Amino acid sequence: MAAVGTADRPLRVAIIGAGPTGFYAADHLLRSATTVEIDLYDRLPTPFGLVRGGVAPDHQKIKAVTAAFDKVAAHPRFRFFGNVELGKHVTVDDLRRHYHQVVYCTGAQTDRRMGVPGEDLSGSHPATEFVAWYNGHPDYRDLTFDLSVERAAVVGVGNVAVDVARILCRTPDELAQTDIADHALEALRRSRIKEVYLLGRRGPAQAAFTNPEIKELGELADTDITVPAAEAALDDASRASLERTNDRATMKKVEIIRTYADRARTERSRALVLRFLVSPAEVVGDDAGRVTGLELVRNTLVPTTTGTLQAKPTGEHEVLPVGLVFRSVGYRGVPLPGVPFNESWAVILNEKGRVLDPDTKQPLVGEFTAGWIKRGPTGVIGTNKPDAAETVQCMLEDTAAGRLLTPAEPAADAAERLVRERQPQWFSYADWLKVNETEVAKGRAGGRPRVKLTRVDEMLAVAGR
Numbered sequence: 456m457a458a459v460g461t462a463d464r465p466l467r468v469a470i471i472g473a474g475p476t477g478f479y480a481a482d483h484l485l486r487s488a489t490t491v492e493i494d495l496y497d498r499l500p501t502p503f504g505l506v507r508g509g510v511a512p513d514h515q516k517i518k519a520v521t522a523a524f525d526k527v528a529a530h531p532r533f534r535f536f537g538n539v540e541l542g543k544h545v546t547v548d549d550l551r552r553h554y555h556q557v558v559y560c561t562g563a564q565t566d567r568r569m570g571v572p573g574e575d576l577s578g579s580h581p582a583t584e585f586v587a588w589y590n591g592h593p594d595y596r597d598l599t600f601d602l603s604v605e606r607a608a609v610v611g612v613g614n615v616a617v618d619v620a621r622i623l624c625r626t627p628d629e630l631a632q633t634d635i636a637d638h639a640l641e642a643l644r645r646s647r648i649k650e651v652y653l654l655g656r657r658g659p660a661q662a663a664f665t666n667p668e669i670k671e672l673g674e675l676a677d678t679d680i681t682v683p684a685a686e687a688a689l690d691d692a693s694r695a696s697l698e699r700t701n702d703r704a705t706m707k708k709v710e711i712i713r714t715y716a717d718r719a720r721t722e723r724s725r726a727l728v729l730r731f732l733v734s735p736a737e738v739v740g741d742d743a744g745r746v747t748g749l750e751l752v753r754n755t756l757v758p759t760t761t762g763t764l765q766a767k768p769t770g771e772h773e774v775l776p777v778g779l780v781f782r783s784v785g786y787r788g789v790p791l792p793g794v795p796f797n798e799s800w801a802v803i804l805n806e807k808g809r810v811l812d813p814d815t816k817q818p819l820v821g822e823f824t825a826g827w828i829k830r831g832p833t834g835v836i837g838t839n840k841p842d843a844a845e846t847v848q849c850m851l852e853d854t855a856a857g858r859l860l861t862p863a864e865p866a867a868d869a870a871e872r873l874v875r876e877r878q879p880q881w882f883s884y885a886d887w888l889k890v891n892e893t894e895v896a897k898g899r900a901g902g903r904p905r906v907k908l909t910r911v912d913e914m915l916a917v918a919g920r
């Protein structure tokens with residue numbers, strides 16, 4: 456019999472999760488010398504993961520990366536099985552019956568908690584849900600956010616927090632030029648929010664946001680940005696650390712933030728207040744269980760044994776009078792049914808992408824992972840390219856060594872039969888392209904990149920199901 460990975464006997468691979476990492480993994484595999492057939496599964500009918508459901512609607516350039524994914528999808532040995540969920544429609548055992556290798560690229564589908572009292576009061580939300588809502592993710596499109604309040608706090612100073620603050624501060628006219636979901640555009644049109652606080656627990660030099668993102672906050676059409684001068688100033692330890700490491704990007708970031716301290720309020724209708732050295736202590740509510748404020752504790756920075764600077768509460772408290780709180784303190788991976796998981800790191804138990812047996816800590820034959828569910832929710836979209844390459848390298852090494860699953864039904868037709876049987880409403884890439892065309896055509900009429908379909912039923916109808 457021919458070796459697996461040749462034209463007569465292609466390596467059959469299932470990739471779970473059609474975000475950027477899933478496509479990068481597919482691309483690396485299809486470019487290799489091995490003959491690979493790929494089935495890319497996603498629980499949504501639409502591909503692209505966080506490029507569609509996470510990247511901010513006013514950051515269209517970042518979304519241009521999908522043109523490269525379309526090229527991958529056009530490869531004759533690539534198929535998309537959308538609207539098919541692992542654990543619901545197919546199991547890991549099913550995949551073992553049909554593929555030589557399986558790669559989990561499911562990202563980080565939930566958020567980290569602040570761990571403070573009042574976190575679940577009405578009006579306190581995970582930023583991830585707000586992001587999914589304004590981006591039209593079908594599972595989140597029916598959420599509601601009370602935008603009739605005048606003040607909102609965003610906890611955390613990563614790029615997601617910046618996205619949330621910026622979307623809250625953009626004018627309806629600015630938003631109307633984007634592909635923000637229509638329900639969110641309508642709600643944000645009626646928004647009465649006048650003040651948004653962006654809250655960092657450490658100082659400006661430790662802020663996780665990147666320089667273009669913080670600079671953009673200073674360029675909003677109808678929002679003034681400010682920062683208390685004392686909080687924008689560098690403490691001695693941060694200054695010493697920056698001088699020692701000569702970290703130019705962070706020096707620039709600190710300088711951008713410092714310029715915001717000099718800015719006076721203008722006639723702009725909204726204010727974005729950047730705060731540093733404050734941690735949430737409690738989300739405060741009224742008798743009806745609605746958020747009325749966010750109690751903060753002031754911090755000072757102390758060095759850790761590893762040389763980083765950590766926030767230490769001083770005991771000095773204040774209450775911000777806000778009616779909405781968005782926690783944006785990081786994403787968190789969720790376990791997949793039947794796949795070993797490291798609970799404390801919230802990632803699939805793995806080494807360089809090879810999934811490990813939890814008992815023996817040895818690689819499980821034929822199971823791999825890549826992206827955020829492999830390494831945690833860090834880095835930009837492009838970071839997942841080398842990450843996926845590392846996993847694919849392991850996959851190809853194992854193929855060469857014959858360390859593969861032995862599927863009982865390896866034919867491509869058999870896998871498609873399984874999908875048709877378990878989920879008659881599965882979506883092919885051609886189905887997605889019809890949805891894409893419809894969305895883009897709707898957008899063109901209003902001078903927008905696209906108008907998103909946000910219900911699975913609508914997508915099925917457009918695909919002619």
Ligand code: NAP
Pocket residue numbers: 568569610611612613614615616618655656657661662663664668734735783784785786832833834835
């Ligand atoms: P992130 O970059 O890890 O930022 C998390 C923020 O939460 C940090 O400021 C962190 O502060 C803070 N935090 C954590 N626990 C906290 C607590 N208990 N109380 C108060 N603050 C707390 O995460 P993210 O913003 O979710 O972004 C995820 C990844 O996606 C990042 O790599 C990001 O760059 C990327 N992304 C990029 C873009 C873009 O390129 N435009 C847009 C969105 C997301 P400490 O530093 O003190 O821990």
